[in-house]
Amino acid sequence: MNRNEETKQEQTGRISQIQKNHYTIITEEKEIPAKLRGSFYEKEGQELPVVGDYVTFRYNPEGESMILKVQERKSFLQRPDQSKTGVMQYMVANVDHVFIVTSLNEDYSFNRIGRYVSVVLQGGAIPVVILTKADLCSNPGRFVREVEGLSDKVRVHAISALYGIGLKELEEYMQPGSTICMLGSSGAGKSTLLNAIAGEEKMKTGAIRASDDTGRHTTTYRQLIRLENGVDIIDTPGMREIGMAAAEEGIDDTFADIRALEMQCRFRDCKHETEPGCAIKAAIEKGELSMERLRLYQNLSKENTRNYAKKKEISKWAKSYKKEKHKGHWDL
């Protein structure tokens, strides 16, 4: 193809990076700088491209190419906005598996993993929980079992990217042409895992704070990396929290739709089993709610009740301990 023909022809590529209004498109041959066609800004509610989108563009060998259209997405991850305005934030598109990366140190949070799983299921991708830094944990199996209890749709692997433990288990996700996205808090080890899978340093990694095991936001924007084995991996910056209400019990944000439906059930204590007038069952029948998300919500609520009961029990015990100690009975 000569230069002129190449310019006229519409091509297809994949968005690998976005910096303000500047897009990078990756094709079989190269990375191409691009911008949006003006009409994207004219029409209200027009879907803008996100990392992972396949787009049609007009090639410009001299400068920025022109993105004409976003192609239909097969999955689309969104999360509720942190400021709780009800707006959804777009994250990535066309992902097959999402690696929910959590390290086996202070970062581990059963509830947070549940919220990520919900976001992934909602977006139409498959959640895979990766418990990293297994080298720092004396009993990774305990955590694997706990996470497996979330939903039978969730796969769990305990690994150490630094020591190469468990990486073989991840080979089944490396199908040529498939896409993996890394999600998880800053410092969890997403970029370290990506480098270990790639076999070379594609991304920068950074030390965590010893005081609370949190990271320092080393990765600052989403980036799609095309590996030699034909897999696309999207690395993302660590998020502080995902769709989380301030309280530890707050699973409300990620499950706002289910809670809204529950309010419409005829009985206030509806268990969504055999009760008549159940809005949850109706939504499942209509295909508006998936069974997996309902189970996940129920499992998380159960776990929260258990934690709450545990906390209450402990504080009761602490109070009686103080009282008894005061009477002099507890000097062991």
Ligand SMILES: Nc1nc2c(ncn2[C@@H]2O[C@H](COP(=O)(O)OP(=O)(O)OP(=O)(O)O)[C@@H](O)[C@H]2O)c(=O)[nH]1
């Ligand atoms: N002990 C141990 N440390 C690890 C492992 N994986 C990553 N780390 C360390 O954890 C720190 C954070 O790793 P990163 O890969 O930068 O974390 P990240 O999730 O990409 O963080 P952000 O880019 O900030 O979102 C680095 O010091 C890594 O060396 C592991 O398996 N074991």
Ligand SMILES: [Mg+2]
């Ligand atoms: Mg990173």
